[in-house]
Amino acid sequence: MRFHTRKWVKPxxxxxxxxxxxxxxxxxxxxxxxxxAIIQLENPRIVTKHMSEINFRSSARQGDIIEIGIDVVKFGTTSLVLKSEARNMMTRETIITIDTTTMVSLDENGKPKPHGKTEIEYISDRLED
Known part of the structure; x- marks a missing residue:
């Protein structure tokens, strides 16, 4: 799992x-x-279509730092299916896991739009030599 973001739990x-x-x-x-999904599919028009079972496993308190991780499960024609986890960096415990979240790429009319992507791209993949 690639962890991308940290959040600080505030009052x-x-x-x-x-x-x-x-x-x-x-x-x-x-x-x-x-x-x-916006970055991977290079489209600012992305919506959440579905989240699988959400499993809360522990909690966090004020002052804790939460780290959010995301992995790609699969690329669909108009969608990107992702797996996610949030963990408490202070206790080292997983707080929540979501096995699959389906994000859908839309066109300017709000209809599903094929994105043509088949694999994860990194910033370095998009930079010209």
Whole structure:
């Protein structure tokens, strides 16, 4: 799993129990997945179509640092299927795993658009020599 982003748990991210609100973490994950798909598919029009079972395994408290990881599961014709994990860097525990999230590339009319990608590209792949 490639870990791309870190988030700092602040007071506004907490639930009444004093731990990280699950909805906040899901919002962070969805945003990171969208950004990853936008970059991979080179299209700013990306939507989340589906998330598989969401498995909360531990939590986080104020001041903890959360690391978000993403891996590509597969490239579809108009979609990119991703696997994600968020872990607490302070406790070294996995907080959440999502086996598959399907991100769909759209055209200017909001309809699924083939993207023509078949493998992960890195910035270095796109730079000219």
């Amino acid at each position: 506004e991210d907490l639930n009444p129990n004093g731990t990280l609100f699950g909805g906040k973490l899901l919002a962070w994950l969805d945003e990171e997945l969208a950004l990853y």
